[in-house]
Amino acid sequence: MTPTGKSAETEWRGIAKSDEDERIERIERKFVGGSGTLLRELLRPYKFAIWVLIAIVLVENAARLSIPYLVKEGIDTGIPPIRDDNNLEPLFVIVGIVLLATVTQAVARNFFLVRSGKVGQDVLFEVRRRVFRHFQALSPAFHDDYTSGRVISRQTSDVDAIYEMLETGFDGLVTAALTLVGTAGLLLFLDVELGLVALCCGPFLFWLTNWFRKSSASSYRVTREKVALVIVHFVESMGGIRAVQAFRREPRNQEIFDDVNDQYRAANLVAFRLVAWFMPGIRLIGNVTIAVVLLYGGYLAYHGEVTVGVLAAFLLYLRQFFEPMMEISQFYNTFQSASAALDKLAGVLREEPGVPEPTRPAALPDARGELRFDGVDFAYVEDRRVLDDLDLRVPAGQTLAIVGTTGAGKTTVAKLATRFYDPTDGRVLLDDIDLRDLTSDVLRRAVVMVTQENYLFSGTIADNIRFGRPDATMAEVEAATRALGAHDFITALPDGYDTVVANQGGRLSAGQRQLVAFARAFLADPAVLILDEATSSLDVPSERLVQQALRTVLAGRTAVIIAHRLSTVEIADRVIVMEHGRIVEDGAPEDLISAGHGRYSDLHQAWLDSLA
Amino acid sequence: MWRLRSYLRPHRAALVVMLSTALAGIVVAISIPLVIRELIDGPVTDGELGPVLPLGLLVLALGVLEAFLTWWRRWIQSNAVLNVETAMRRDLYAHLQALPMTFHSRWQSGQLLSRATTDLSSIRRFFGFAMLFLLINILQVTAVTVVLLVMYWPLGLVVACTAAPIVWLSMRFENEYVLVSRRVQDEQGDLATRAEEAAVAIRVIKSFGRNRYISDQYEAAARTLHATSMEKVRLSARFWTFLEVIPNLAVVLVLLLGAIGVGRGALTPGELVAFITLMLSLVWPVSSLGVILAMSQEAMTSAARIHEIFDTRSDIVGGTRTIERPRGHLRFEHVDFAFPDALDEPVLRDVNLDIRPGETVAVVGATGSGKTSLTALVPRLFDVTGGAVTIDGVDVRELDLVHLRQLVATAFEDPTLFSMSARENLTLGRADASDADIEEALDVAQAGFVRDLPWGLATRIGEQGMALSGGQRQRLALARAVLSRPAVLVLDDTLSALDVHTEALVEEALRRVLVDTTGLIVAHRASTVLLADRVALLQDGTITHVGEHRELLATVPAYRELLAADSSLEEAVS
Numbered sequence A: 001m002t003p004t005g006k007s008a009e010t011e012w013r014g015i016a017k018s019d020e021d022e023r024i025e026r027i028e029r030k031f032v033g034g035s036g037t038l039l040r041e042l043l044r045p046y047k048f049a050i051w052v053l054i055a056i057v058l059v060e061n062a063a064r065l066s067i068p069y070l071v072k073e074g075i076d077t078g079i080p081p082i083r084d085d086n087n088l089e090p091l092f093v094i095v096g097i098v099l100l101a102t103v104t105q106a107v108a109r110n111f112f113l114v115r116s117g118k119v120g121q122d123v124l125f126e127v128r129r130r131v132f133r134h135f136q137a138l139s140p141a142f143h144d145d146y147t148s149g150r151v152i153s154r155q156t157s158d159v160d161a162i163y164e165m166l167e168t169g170f171d172g173l174v175t176a177a178l179t180l181v182g183t184a185g186l187l188l189f190l191d192v193e194l195g196l197v198a199l200c201c202g203p204f205l206f207w208l209t210n211w212f213r214k215s216s217a218s219s220y221r222v223t224r225e226k227v228a229l230v231i232v233h234f235v236e237s238m239g240g241i242r243a244v245q246a247f248r249r250e251p252r253n254q255e256i257f258d259d260v261n262d263q264y265r266a267a268n269l270v271a272f273r274l275v276a277w278f279m280p281g282i283r284l285i286g287n288v289t290i291a292v293v294l295l296y297g298g299y300l301a302y303h304g305e306v307t308v309g310v311l312a313a314f315l316l317y318l319r320q321f322f323e324p325m326m327e328i329s330q331f332y333n334t335f336q337s338a339s340a341a342l343d344k345l346a347g348v349l350r351e352e353p354g355v356p357e358p359t360r361p362a363a364l365p366d367a368r369g370e371l372r373f374d375g376v377d378f379a380y381v382e383d384r385r386v387l388d389d390l391d392l393r394v395p396a397g398q399t400l401a402i403v404g405t406t407g408a409g410k411t412t413v414a415k416l417a418t419r420f421y422d423p424t425d426g427r428v429l430l431d432d433i434d435l436r437d438l439t440s441d442v443l444r445r446a447v448v449m450v451t452q453e454n455y456l457f458s459g460t461i462a463d464n465i466r467f468g469r470p471d472a473t474m475a476e477v478e479a480a481t482r483a484l485g486a487h488d489f490i491t492a493l494p495d496g497y498d499t500v501v502a503n504q505g506g507r508l509s510a511g512q513r514q515l516v517a518f519a520r521a522f523l524a525d526p527a528v529l530i531l532d533e534a535t536s537s538l539d540v541p542s543e544r545l546v547q548q549a550l551r552t553v554l555a556g557r558t559a560v561i562i563a564h565r566l567s568t569v570e571i572a573d574r575v576i577v578m579e580h581g582r583i584v585e586d587g588a589p590e591d592l593i594s595a596g597h598g599r600y601s602d603l604h605q606a607w608l609d610s611l612a
Numbered sequence B: 001m002w003r004l005r006s007y008l009r010p011h012r013a014a015l016v017v018m019l020s021t022a023l024a025g026i027v028v029a030i031s032i033p034l035v036i037r038e039l040i041d042g043p044v045t046d047g048e049l050g051p052v053l054p055l056g057l058l059v060l061a062l063g064v065l066e067a068f069l070t071w072w073r074r075w076i077q078s079n080a081v082l083n084v085e086t087a088m089r090r091d092l093y094a095h096l097q098a099l100p101m102t103f104h105s106r107w108q109s110g111q112l113l114s115r116a117t118t119d120l121s122s123i124r125r126f127f128g129f130a131m132l133f134l135l136i137n138i139l140q141v142t143a144v145t146v147v148l149l150v151m152y153w154p155l156g157l158v159v160a161c162t163a164a165p166i167v168w169l170s171m172r173f174e175n176e177y178v179l180v181s182r183r184v185q186d187e188q189g190d191l192a193t194r195a196e197e198a199a200v201a202i203r204v205i206k207s208f209g210r211n212r213y214i215s216d217q218y219e220a221a222a223r224t225l226h227a228t229s230m231e232k233v234r235l236s237a238r239f240w241t242f243l244e245v246i247p248n249l250a251v252v253l254v255l256l257l258g259a260i261g262v263g264r265g266a267l268t269p270g271e272l273v274a275f276i277t278l279m280l281s282l283v284w285p286v287s288s289l290g291v292i293l294a295m296s297q298e299a300m301t302s303a304a305r306i307h308e309i310f311d312t313r314s315d316i317v318g319g320t321r322t323i324e325r326p327r328g329h330l331r332f333e334h335v336d337f338a339f340p341d342a343l344d345e346p347v348l349r350d351v352n353l354d355i356r357p358g359e360t361v362a363v364v365g366a367t368g369s370g371k372t373s374l375t376a377l378v379p380r381l382f383d384v385t386g387g388a389v390t391i392d393g394v395d396v397r398e399l400d401l402v403h404l405r406q407l408v409a410t411a412f413e414d415p416t417l418f419s420m421s422a423r424e425n426l427t428l429g430r431a432d433a434s435d436a437d438i439e440e441a442l443d444v445a446q447a448g449f450v451r452d453l454p455w456g457l458a459t460r461i462g463e464q465g466m467a468l469s470g471g472q473r474q475r476l477a478l479a480r481a482v483l484s485r486p487a488v489l490v491l492d493d494t495l496s497a498l499d500v501h502t503e504a505l506v507e508e509a510l511r512r513v514l515v516d517t518t519g520l521i522v523a524h525r526a527s528t529v530l531l532a533d534r535v536a537l538l539q540d541g542t543i544t545h546v547g548e549h550r551e552l553l554a555t556v557p558a559y560r561e562l563l564a565a566d567s568s569l570e571e572a573v574s
Helices: A003-013 A019-029 A034-085 A089-137 A140-145 A148-190 A192-199 A201-239 A241-246 A250-302 A308-349 A410-417 A440-446 A461-468 A474-484 A487-491 A510-524 A540-554 A566-571 A589-595 A599-611 B002-007 B009-046 B052-098 B109-151 B153-200 B202-207 B211-264 B269-281 B283-310 B371-376 B401-407 B422-429 B435-444 B448-452 B470-483 B500-514 B549-555 B557-563 B567-573
Strands: A371-381 A384-394 A399-404 A425-430 A447-450 A528-532 A558-562 A574-579 A582-587 B330-337 B348-355 B360-365 B386-391 B408-411 B488-492 B518-522 B534-539 B542-547
Touching (some): A034 A308, A034 B211, A034 B269, A089 A148, A089 A308, A089 B153, A089 B202, A148 A192, A148 A308, A192 A308, A201 A241, A201 A308, A201 B109, A241 A250, A241 B408, A308 B269, A384 A582, A399 A410, A410 A447, A410 A528, A461 A474, A461 A510, A474 A487, A474 A510, A474 A540, A510 A540, A528 A540, A566 A599, A582 A589, A589 A599, B002 B009, B009 B052, B052 B109, B109 B283, B153 B202, B153 B211, B202 B211, B211 B269, B211 B283, B330 B371, B348 B518, B348 B542, B360 B371, B371 B488, B371 B518, B408 B470, B435 B470, B435 B500, B534 B549, B542 B549
Parallel strands (some): A447 A528, B360 B534, B408 B488
Antiparallel strands (some): A371 A425, B330 B386, B534 B542
């Protein structure tokens, strides 16, 4: 890549790498080398199985390595009796042993492959299970920093890297290492002098492999980066093709794509050419070694110091010696990325949930739904307080709306009430019990938050509504949707309640999605409902529908509504206006309006004007 | 596959080198054991020292030559196949960019990506590896077998007999393996979807305390994958075991028969050693033959998938006319529109609308009434199925496509941002915009926040960069449209995610821009509608009323239903 290419790229890509990225990388790097510990921990249950595997693999390799030796025996001790007195017996014995070795090797190999595969798959399953559960257990505070994209790639590409290693590399590595050591030993055993000559290739092999290992690690990284660029640009151009075509972006896009495509080609070329050096290099060392062994062995044979059989065995062993070397190089990158993946996963698994479960949980058989903030301070980042000594009491059954500018702390109140976070100081209480003393099962039954995401899971509409209470009957589901006025549109769908929601609810309109989300909360029937309301994308008729449903949902329970648009506030019993983490106005909406010239009454006026 | 040969044409010389070095490599590889045989049979057995040195040096020379030939082939090949792959990818991208929205709405970008990556790699592997070695391995197997038969035919026969089952086995294995691998892939994909869903919806899951429920579901899917993976493990264990057993059994037979042959004087010891060496050198070419055949099959499938795209022609082709001095007189004349995959369900029918130069018209309608389709017809993202859209009296289909899209700029509701610098995103439609132009557009769209980004306009935004809020994204999209100074500005509900205050500021600035620009605005809020001189009400795919906002509000109940605020609120206000 030329320097000009780099600067041209920076120009269109722009600069990223924010402070936040660096912080995340610190989380991921915190436990570099954690892979070893994690691996040991994962393998602990298989201690016995691993010893058995080691024994098996030793047997297998012994059997495999014995074959050339037996060939030598066949030539050296099997042939003379035939030549001398046509005695086939010694040969038959040796061939019988070769046959036995072959069968032993086959059985041992099959056993090893299946068993080691089983251990690998079990470990992989355990990794998947643990990582998934751990991500589920980590508090939302963690998920706020650690984007869903990262969570996903931990569970897909990282786990896949481990899978790949188990599938392709594991067995190859073990076999190669044993072959290397075993062969070297056998060569020395067969003939010390000739063996030492043959092993002179060792340093060259070591040097070449080491060079390849290092250069391919860096070239692999570059290739990954470049292919990522190609993929991002490709996917974004195709995904955003409407904007591309509408703004005649095609030529510039092609320019950029040609550039990244070519960079990818260049990176690949470097990687391919490394192999183009490495493979023939190994072969060269192998062939030279064979020639040297032949020359020296021939010389020794002339002097009667080695037999023809020994020479033949040497040649066969040398073949076995060099082949796995070439294979190892193929797997090297797989190992590299698997180990990096394990490091990252180990880092994630050591993150502690920010909101721990209570050691001695309090009982809350039937929540009334009184919510109290008692001298609550809160800061996401140290020294940057979002809530400042907040006192707030929401009596059971009250509907409270919180309004205020962005950054006033509205959403933080919701997050503390649902224990997505714990306060830095002070207490949040439900029916006079500190939330930190409630198990998450008990708390979630009592307090439910409906966010603006309105996420619909893939599955049927009924499944989605039942999400908060999977044991609800169909009658109960329908009762909920009827109460919210959603029954009609659902039955009008092609398969009614069994309609499969594709791709995050793509088939439903934003308003319909919100109604389904409400039905979900209504069916879960919590004592306290926290609502992060955002109806900006709804058209007026849908908004009207949603507002009506809301009245039903809120009836008879405590509700805290984070109001982004003022239409919702009309149904609240009480409004608080927040600014810089403090409550600046508090009262019934009508009172605040009639008081005039307060913040709320200003907001209300601006909103009325916008309705025209 | 054959149709892709044109990509190979520039690399003919490289192909010749690849093939000839590969062939020469085989000859060398075969001759090394033969020289070794000479060495063992001659000097070693007869006790002569003289020929050892020349023969040994010959082995050395051949060994070096073999390594060199391998290096040369790989060196040439890396360059050639990567160039072929890169050229194909470039052409694929160019072709895809030119295909119309009707194509892209049918194909997900993920599907297209797998063609641009997986399929192209599979074709690259075919050109660089399978195509070459299919030929070479067959030659090598034949040549070595002939040499072996000539050397000592009973043994040669044994070797020839073991080759057949290996080829058959590896082909069958490869087919089974592909099937089970695909199942593993599908199940991995399913698991990935679940992981994705759980990650994206983590807050919903937490809110309802359903973590355990979701985890159990995930675990069940992981367990299924575990079972399938074990099937795959067992399959390949069986295969690799057989693959090693068959040659070893051949060694047993060759040793038995060969030793007897040597004992009886039908074969020399050197020949036996050469024989075994040669035979073992056949293991790879024979076993890989099955794999190569399967790879070729895969490459054929990939080629077919690529051609599926190359064979799709764009049905939106630009005309030749241009408008010298565009005034921006936009007319919809009896416009009908239906998506090609649902021609019997028209989205728009008999739409008539005349927007005079400089005038701004708002289109109001319920969700699904066809507003967005209507706006997409102007820059020909889709083509009308009946009637015509004209600008200054010229049918848009007769206009040069680039020219047309210069005349019309759209700010979409769901603004597409690319993972590039803010500047690159803004100047999408006008790469030569000056800094002053950009500043002006940012002011109009109230998108001054861009200047406060860590690196200002150079900051990367989008998926891979700074995350922007929905309102910020919309303002950028608006700035982008304003910046390209169109004769016709289309705003497809661009202000929906803005808060009341910002919306008011944007509208005020927009009014100035819209004075001499023709505007088509999709709106569902009264405040946005007030930007327009007139309003058109779209109902069930056709325009039923056109008039001023107050007038429609007073006379058309359906319009009031769409735009008037909450009824309870009206009471509160009145």
